[in-house]
Amino acid sequence: MGFILYLIVGGLIGWLAGLILGKDVPMGCVGNIIAGIIGSWIAGELLPAFGPTIAGINILSALLGAIIFVFLLSIILKAARKK
Numbered sequence: 693m694g695f696i697l698y699l700i701v702g703g704l705i706g707w708l709a710g711l712i713l714g715k716d717v718p719m720g721c722v723g724n725i726i727a728g729i730i731g732s733w734i735a736g737e738l739l740p741a742f743g744p745t746i747a748g749i750n751i752l753s754a755l756l757g758a759i760i761f762v763f764l765l766s767i768i769l770k771a772a773r774k775k
Contacts (some may be wrong), residue, residue, distance in 0.1 A: 697747040702728030705749070709758035715766045727765070731758025 706727030710717045732749045735741075735757030743752025759772035 694747060698729075698749065699725055700753075701743070701747045701749050702726075702754075704728065705731060705751070705754050705758050706762070708755060709762045712759060713762055714729070715762055717762060717765070717767065727758050727762050728754065731761045733757070734761055747756060 703721060703725040706717055706724035706729075709727060709731060710724065717727050719726070727750075732754035735750065735753035735755075739753045739756060741750045741753055743750050747750070
C-alpha cells in the first residue's frame with residue numbers, strides 16, 4: 693500500500709508542477725508520476741527537507757524539485773523539436 697501511495701503523491705506533485713509552470717508533462721499521468729518522483733529525488737539531493745511528509749516524500753521540497761525538473765524537461769524537448 694505504501695508504494696501505491698508513493699506513486700499517487702508523486703503524480704500529484706508532478707501534476708502541480710506542470711500547472712504552476714503552465715507546461716504539459718509528456719505521457720500524461722505516467723509523466724506526472726515520473727516528474728514527481730524525479731522531483732522528489734532532485735529535492736532530496738539538492739534541497740534541505742522541509743514541509744510536511746507524505747509516503748516518505750517531503751511535499752514542499754519535492755514540489756520545488758519537480759518544478760525544476762519539468763522546467764528543464766520543457767527546455768530540452770523544445771530544443772529537440774527545433775532540430
